[in-house]
Amino acid sequence: MESQNTATTLNRHKQLGLSDGQVIDMYRYMLLSRKYDERSLLLQRAGKINFHVSGIGQEAAQVGAAFALDREQDYFLPYYRDYAFVLSVGMTTRELMLSVFAKAEDPNSGGRQMPGHFGSKRLRIVTGSSPVTTQVPHAVGFALAAKMQRKKFVSFVTFGEGSSNQGDFHEACNFAGVNKLPVIIMCENNQYAISIPAHKQLGGKISDRALGYGFPGVRVDGNDPLEVYRVVKEARERAIAGEGPTLIEAMMYRLSPHSTSDNDLAYRTKEEVDEAWSKDGVAVFRSYLTELGLWSDEQERDMIAECNLELKEAIEYADNAPFPKPEDTLLHVYGESASKEGQN
Secondary structure, X not given: OHHHHHHHHHOHHHHOOOOHHHHHHHHHHHHHHHHHHHHHHHHHHOOOOOOOOXXXXXXXXXXXXXXXXXXXXXEEEOOOOOHHHHHHOOOOHHHHHHHHOOOOOOOOOOOOOOOOOXXXXXXXXXXXXXXXXXXXXXXXXXXXXXXXXXXXXXXXXXXXXXXXXXXXXXXXXXXXXXXXXXXXXXXEEOOEEOOEEHHHOOOOOOHHXXXXXXXXXXXXXOOOHHHHHHHHHHHHHHHHOOOOOEEEEEEOOOOOOOOOOOOHHHOOOHHHHHHHHOOOHHHHHHHHHHHXXXXXXXXXXXXXXXXXXXXXXXXXXXXXXXOOOHHHOOOOOOOHHHHHHHHO
8 A cells, every 4th residue: 555655646647637648748848859959059059050049957847838738729929948838839840940040931930030939820829029028918918819709718928037027027917917817927937037147136036926916926846847737737727717817937947058149157157057957857857757667768769869860850851941032021021911002
């Protein structure tokens, strides 16, 4: 009986209603995103792509959230580090590589935007813009549409703690709280806004701010995909039931520099980063699966090989794909009627 109780305690995903296959899928997306990040960094250093913003260290929270949402109904407004999230909701590595190579087939922006500015009508991923935090009021707008049209979907938006002091964030939260809108607002608190540590920009917890807007705020371990899954699932159930928004603060650490143009050791120590690596969500979740007998070294090798092959094919395709044509510069910038009037 004691061993059965221990197994039940360890089997946290079963308590949450997740199958063994689902948590293995969760790990695959975390690993695929990590390999995508690593390969993109190498491509930038080799001069194949111009710029990359890394999401290393933030995969666990992104995958946990994605699996708690309805990928057939909900609308998603991710921010620029959310590779693991967009992969989990259906974007492919080929589509991501078309974006970083700035090719015409890029479904995000047709090769016109910076990498990490995701957009897919097929997947209900709403295109983001370069100014940070503007996606939060946009998410609230989608939630308002859900309420007005009496539709059962939520909007889910992410942002970094560095942008939580922007007016867009406060105004969006206030409007969402006043109108009890079905929106989930998740801060990926990775401890650094470019070079400024969180303790120099935040007075208290971001999640505590929700009290001022009249809805719940929750702080969660962002290195634990199952805990993030639980919190986001509960937030979605509240939203669908008409109980309004939830503000989630997922605590994590940006394990890589802010971007490929950043030297992170100019503002933090190697010892600090090494300590954070010991809590890496990808490694911790792999240990969880291994302890339950769901994962082995052989499976790990096979999956890494599978991810590398998928990325190799995606890179080859994107590298050989055509760039946007100069005459298509204004394509999709103006509405169809406006374009026709301009030609007359």
